[in-house]
Amino acid sequence: MSYALEIEGLEKVYANGLQALKGIDLRVAQGDFFALLGPNGAGKSTTIGVICSLVNKTAGTVRVNGVDIDADFPRAKRHLGVVPQEFNFNVFETVEDILIHQAGYYGIPLKTALERIDTYLAKLGLLEKRKTRARMLSGGMKRRLMIARALIHEPSVLILDEPTAGVDIEMRRSMYDFLREINEAGTTIILTTHYLEEAESLCRNIAIINHGEIVTNTSIKNLLRELHCETFILDSRQALPETLTVDGFELTRVDDYCLEAQIEQGQDLAELMSQLHERGISILSMRNRENRLEQMFVSLLEQAS
Amino acid sequence: MTAYEQWVALLTLMRKEVRRYTRIWSQTLLPSAITMSLYFLIFGSLIGSRIGEMGGVSYMEFVVPGLIMMAIVTNSYANVVSSFFGSKFNNSIEELLVSPTPNHIILLGFVSGGVSRGMLVAVIVTIVASLFVDLNIHSYLVVVAVVALTSILFSLCGLINAVFANTFDDINIVPTFVLTPLTYLGGVFYSLELLPDFWATVSQANPLVYVVNAFRFGVLGVSDVSVGFAFIMIGAFTLVAYFYAAHLLRTGRRLRT
Structure with a gap:
């Protein structure tokens, strides 16, 4: 080459x-x-x-x-x-x-x-x-x-x-x-x-x-490809309860209508949606919290130091 | 770079330098004409008429070559020091440093700017001088050679100053505290014969003595020092300045980190 x-x-x-x-x-x-x-x-x-x-x-x-x-x-x-x-x-x-x-x-x-x-x-x-x-x-x-x-x-x-x-x-x-x-x-x-x-x-x-x-x-x-997990921001139609847990998923309540979900590589996003729906929460929109490369960049720098 | 490409690079630098000082002619060309007119009027006509002869010629005739040379020295020096330092200050010198332009072309380009301004000012000041005194040139060859060598020498000195300068104050220190005293003590206004032996000997270390006297010989045919020796000294000073300036560009001192 x-x-x-x-x-x-x-x-x-x-x-x-x-x-x-x-x-x-x-x-x-x-x-x-x-x-x-x-x-x-x-x-x-x-x-x-x-x-x-x-x-x-x-x-x-x-x-x-x-x-x-x-x-x-x-x-x-x-x-x-x-x-x-x-x-x-x-x-x-x-x-x-x-x-x-x-x-x-x-x-x-x-x-x-x-x-x-x-x-x-x-x-x-x-x-x-x-x-x-x-x-x-x-x-x-x-x-x-x-x-x-x-x-x-x-x-x-x-x-x-x-x-x-x-x-x-x-x-x-x-x-x-x-x-x-x-x-x-x-x-x-x-x-x-x-x-x-x-x-x-x-x-x-x-x-x-x-x-x-x-x-x-x-x-x-x-x-x-090496990135193991991504963070999604989910906007809910209904007000979220003070404590919200879903088996197998790490969730963080941001405010009354917004939460963050950590999705590990291999985890099924549809499973999360389904479980949230069972709890009476319907999701209006969803987006990545931050640039994926940025996550990797920070992670690599942390490893290096 | 091929010889033709180097020629293009040199022409580019020369064009840039000449355009720079002609664009601001009221700051670069006019002041010398005014200052020298005052010198001719005060030292030549008013005071000079009471002094009488010096070195076998009238005092007015005696000071004219030195004053023309003073204008050449200050202008060739000022042109390169301000242009090169300006390029350093706004980082546009990097345009040249990242290009394949060889160092000798960079040197030649900046020096040619200083030389052309020095010569242009020499013509202007000579025209002004001719209003005060009849100038009959003794040797055109000597005049042209001294003007060329002197403007090269002081353009190189200006570039060296610019390389070391960190602020605009630094480019004024040398002209104010070194160049001006050397010019005044270089025999512009007096003959070295008037000095006591000790100071006449000390003056031999002043490059302006050779520059002024060689030029005076070219114009009037009189000089305090041997013209041949003056040329050797000016040539030696020029060679030292050239090789030092080339060394600074090659090593990138104060230009590359």
């Missing part, structure tokens, strides 16, 4: 002695849509920083599309597009100038750059803002500008560090569609996010990092 990204034994110790990465091993296949998850300070941004040369590694190897960054970093960089977490462009420049400059830094002539700018600004809904200074853009527009900038040299690997932070729901959905589209066209996407449902809906594979170590690295499907 060809890998878009291969990381072996990656370590980073900062000047203040903080060991941010403790020998990370990670592989991302070409064409994958990969999520790198972890709590704040886990080492996600440090890992991305090393890959794109903003952080000097202490030990380990990193290869981008088979190119070792120690052997030929400029060639490795040509394969990479990076959308950082913080805005990092000159806000006094126009959208067009920011993109022309970035294209130029990759050796792309002005004529080609202008054609690509048309394409990406149109796809990201920024065409009308072409001559606008970046400081006049909304937060969501600035984030889309950073995506356009990262794609201007048409990299085969796109790394996005929290790309939808501060982006409204509608724009987030259109951004998801755009990312799916370029992934289907062959671009490998590596995503870090705090929105776990984002990872669940977009990504095929996932790595969870905590305290500078990879806690798990598997497919989203496998990860969710």
Whole structure:
């Protein structure tokens, strides 16, 4: 298998002695849509920083599309597009100038750059803002500008560090569609996010990092399969009794008309409904209490610590 | 990167740098014209007429090359220090660092911005000076060479300052407490012959002495130091600054964590 990204034994110790990465091993296949998850300070941004040369590694190897960054970093960089977490462009420049400059830094002539700018600004809904200074853009527009900038040299690997932070729901959905589209066209996407449902809906594979170590690295499907129980919120038509027990099920009364039920893997949800009905309680609606991946994420981090 | 791609990257940086200072011309180009007009008026015309000759020429003629050089030094330095530090401050320097642009192109791009501003200001100040005194250039070759080398040297110094600066105050410390005193003590307003032996010897360590005197030789044909030696010293200072700036970019000191 060809890998878009291969990381072996990656370590980073900062000047203040903080060991941010403790020998990370990670592989991302070409064409994958990969999520790198972890709590704040886990080492996600440090890992991305090393890959794109903003952080000097202490030990380990990193290869981008088979190119070792120690052997030929400029060639490795040509394969990479990076959308950082913080805005990092000159806000006094126009959208067009920011993109022309970035294209130029990759050796792309002005004529080609202008054609690509048309394409990406149109796809990201920024065409009308072409001559606008970046400081006049909304937060969501600035984030889309950073995506356009990262794609201007048409990299085969796109790394996005929290790309939808501060982006409204509608724009987030259109951004998801755009990312799916370029992934289907062959671009490998590596995503870090705090929105776990984002990872669940977009990504095929996932790595969870905590305290500078990879806690798990598997497919989203496998990860969710390991989930042993789910919590459902049930809304009742009738007022619930003060104490309510159903054999074989763990129930928690939330308020007069709402209760939570823990459903273990293999348990029959219809059995619960039936028993509640026998007690004169009819259920109006039912939903998951929280994102399943979030439950798994918390559980894995608890195990790791 | 291929040679052509490096050329594109360099042109991009140069375009960006030139557009930056021309967009704010009232802050970057105009002040030198006004300041130098005042210098010419006060030190040249009013006070200079009472001083008489210095170094074999009128005092007005004597100070003109030094003042032009002072404008070149401050502008080339200020351009790179503010542009590079600004990029660091708003993190847009990361656009360059994550790209495959080689360090020597980054260096050349920023320096070319400083050099072009230094030269543009030199032309403006020379035009202003010609309103006060007839300038008959002694050696165009020396003039062009000194202006080019000096603006390269001080652009490099500006970049080094910007790499180490953490705040906007830090980019003003060197021009205020180092550059300005060195310029005033570099023989802009007086001949080194006027100094006691000890201070004349101390002045030999001041790069501005060589810059000002070499330029004065190019314009007037007079100098306190040997022009050949001045070129060697300016060249040596430039090489040291270049290799140190290149070293800073290569190691990523204060730029990469």
